[in-house]
Amino acid sequence: MIGSAAGILGFTALLVTALALEVTARRQRGRATAAQALGAAMRTTPGRVVVLGAWFWLGVHFLAR
Structure with a gap:
């Protein structure tokens, strides 16, 4: 508990x-706002990989049951 x-x-x-x-x-x-920071990250391939990895990590740890 x-x-x-x-x-x-x-x-x-x-x-x-x-x-x-x-x-x-x-x-x-x-x-920078969160949207501006995410937009800047999505402009590059490594940034897209990091965003994809973050979504994957969230999905595995919190959404998959």
Whole structure:
């Protein structure tokens, strides 16, 4: 029970951090938003491989049951 609660708390902290970074990026001119960063990564072949690997990792660890 403690392990699953810690996992949920950790993922909640990651989500809140990601949202805070996105809000900060949208309010300040010097920072890239998540969409801009993903778009920049998708322009190159190595970037596409990394994005594909990230989606694969998410699918294997969280979506496949």
